Amino acid sequence: MRVPIGELVRQLRAFPPHAFDTTQAIGEFLVRTPVEPDSLAPYLNWDGQHYSRHLIDKTELYELLAICCEPGQVSSVHNHRDQNCRMAAPAGKLVVENFRVALPDVEAGTGCLHASNSVELTAENPCAVDPRETARGVPACVFAAI
Numbered sequence: 001m002r003v004p005i006g007e008l009v010r011q012l013r014a015f016p017p018h019a020f021d022t023t024q025a026i027g028e029f030l031v032r033t034p035v036e037p038d039s040l041a042p043y044l045n046w047d048g049q050h051y052s053r054h055l056i057d058k059t060e061l062y063e064l065l066a067i068c069c070e071p072g073q074v075s076s077v078h079n080h081r082d083q084n085c086r087m088a089a090p091a092g093k094l095v096v097e098n099f100r101v102a103l104p105d106v107e108a109g110t111g112c113l114h115a116s117n118s119v120e121l122t123a124e125n126p127c128a129v130d131p132r133e134t135a136r137g138v139p140a141c142v143f144a145a146i
Contacts, residue, residue: 002090002123004039009057009064020061023084023128030088030126037091044068051075051145069094069145077113088126096121096143 003011011033012026019025043054043066051069058064069075069092077099087096099113119127121143 002034002036004036005043005056006039008033008035012057012062012064013059015061017061020084023086026062026084026086027126027128030086031124034088034123035090040066040090046070067143069143071145073145075143084128086126086128087121088123089121090123092122092145094121094143094145095119096127 011029015025015029040056043056045052045054046068048070051067051073054066054068056064056066071092087094096119098116098118100116101111102114103112105111119125121127
């Protein structure tokens with residue numbers, strides 16, 4: 001059963017702080033509590049040139065964003081270092097392509113990216129960035145709307 005975004009926010013704010021220390025509790029919550037897509041309308045702005053990000057809610061523990069991405073739009077390579085990032089797609093589909101950084105030269109700011117896995121992100125299949133992985137080689141990801 002889908003819930004309005006306001007209800008999701010209310011329930012997120014009820015979680016104790018330690019629930020945000022890992023991705024498991026909030027990830028399971030997202031699986032059990034998919035969002036009603038129509039309730040996101042106030043937070044959605046589309047741009048034909050690139051994806052856009054819109055703040056829904058922010059506390060000391062988390063930021064909840066709506067990302068609007070048209071089919072074919074792709075993000076730049078980015079990482080989620082020091083974040084317990086969870087992602088869900090109430091409408092549409094995103095493909096998240098994850099990479100590992102090999103041979104990093106921290107001083108030069110260089111390294112090689114190697115594809116590690118892909119995840120299809122849908123309402124039924126939310127995913128998370130594993131904080132243990134970000135500690136090992138600072139993985140990067142790209143997402144694309146399909």
